[in-house]
Amino acid sequence: MSLLLVPTCEDEAADMIRAAAEAKRSLAISGGNTRSGFGQQVEAQGVLRSPGLSGIVAYDPAEMVLTARAGTPVAEIDEALAENGQMLAFEPMDHRPVMGTSGEPTIGGIFATNTSGPRRFVAGAARDSLLGVRYINGRGEVLRAGGRVMKNVTGLDLVKLLAGSFGTLGFLTEVTFRVLPRPQDQRTIILSGLDDGEATRAMAIAMSLSVEVSGAAHLPESVRGRFLNATLPDGPATVLRLEGLAASVAVRAEKLVATLQSLAPISQLDAEESRVLWQEIRDVKPYVDGTMKPLWKVSVAPTSGFQLVAALRLQAGIDCFYDWQGGLLWMRMESEPEGELVRHVMHQIGGGHATLVRASVDMRATENAYEPLPAAVLALQARIKSQLDPAGIFNPGKMARG
Known part of the structure; x- marks a missing residue:
């Protein structure tokens, strides 16, 4: 059975990693353990988890920048942001329903896996919001990369490398990221009855307009009925989300409908119905x-x-x-x-x-869970890994392969 390690401070985590490196003992890195099925299943000798490193360190809504310890629950972050009319722009997915896992998603886990939702194609991925990190490398050294503002680019490349590395390059202890204002209103325009190719063309037309579509998805008939908490008309549904000030949303919706109405029957969801639908799309509801x-x-x-x-x-x-x-x-x-x-x-x-x-x-x-890498990229990955985790103790089975 793997040894469970749950440090309560950064120095304790560094001591644990240093001891593991000296003993060449592999460590599975996780936050709330909500994505435990990712990658190849290689048994590690220890499990190092971050929930003991929790709490918001700094948050100034005027700056729209927040710093939190890596084990802070995402729900706590969302609550603090909601109180100030702000949000995580990249709309991170909650993997628990589709993976059949439990636990609490952590903010460090979100950035370590670069988890992003429906708004990602216009607002960027999680890594695009990440400004700086504190982390512990495979030698047990506490390091810092990045800063609290976008113009501070010191270590920015390392920040990008750690985001989406699935804990293979270091153990995150603190993250600093930018947030955005929460939209006042939202509405979803639904085109009914389009096949996959027609829906693709309709979404392309919508994105070419100056209406700022923030969500564009196509739900074939096979899945449309599985969005149980959202009211959708019969047949395949192509759904387009608009967000912003209420008056702006209304004007943009009118323009979008006028452009697309010749392609298919159109209906709309109000703000609450829209919120529910896009949360279910985010969390891949049809396959729960x-x-x-x-x-x-x-x-x-x-x-x-x-x-x-x-x-x-x-x-x-x-x-x-x-x-x-x-x-x-x-x-x-x-x-x-x-x-x-x-x-x-x-x-x-x-x-x-x-x-x-x-x-x-x-x-x-x-099965190779990750996209195989070209030889040159694989060699670069190995060199980076050897610098940050020379003993190769972090997260066996989570690296992409050739």
Whole structure:
């Protein structure tokens, strides 16, 4: 059984990591342990978790910058921001429903995995909001990268490397990030009855307009009925979100409807119905089904996603819906992960990035969960890893492979 380590301060965490490095004892790094199924399942000799490092360190709403210890629950961050009419712009997904996990998502875990939601294609990913970090490297040294404002670029590249590294390069202890004002109002425009290709073209038209669409997704008939808390009309639904001041949202909605009304029947969701729908899209509600059927997160060019799905449907049993204007595909396979097939077809249509988010333990043992890297990139990754974690103790099984 792995030794559980839950430090209550940064120095204690550094001592634990230093001791592990000296003993060459591998450590699984986690926050709230809500993404425990990611990557290959390699048994670590110890588990180092961050919930003991919790609390907001500094927050000035006027600056729109917040600093928190890595183990701070995301719910606590959201509450503090809501009190000041602000939010996390990148709209991070809660993986617990689809992964079947428990625990509390932490702000460090969000940045360590670069978790981003429906607004990501216009507001940027989690790493784009990250300004600075404190972290402990594989030698047990406490280091700092970045700062509290965007113009302070010291160490910015290292900040970007740590974001999305899944704890393979260091143990985050503190994060500093920018936040944005929370929209006063939101509305969702629904186009009904479009097939995947037609929906892709409709979303492209919407994004070309000066109406500031902040969410663009297509929900085929196979998944439309699984958004149980959102009222959607019959048939496939192509959904477009507008946010901002109430008067502005109304004017932009009118312009969007006028442009798209010749393509399909149109209906609308009000602010509360819209909020519920986009939360369910964010958390991949259609595939919260109590199973471990393989679930892929595939990023491709927005105009080619429907081509990938069409090609795969000829060769494998899949179900899918589209986010990020068609550039993000959530694909559930009926039986096997079919990773080789998914990546082969994906590269045939122009390339992309496929990550196996969910699968059984046996499937994860044989399937490459992360997109294989070219030899040159793999070599660079190895050099970075050797500098930051020379003993190779952090998060075995979480590195992308060639």
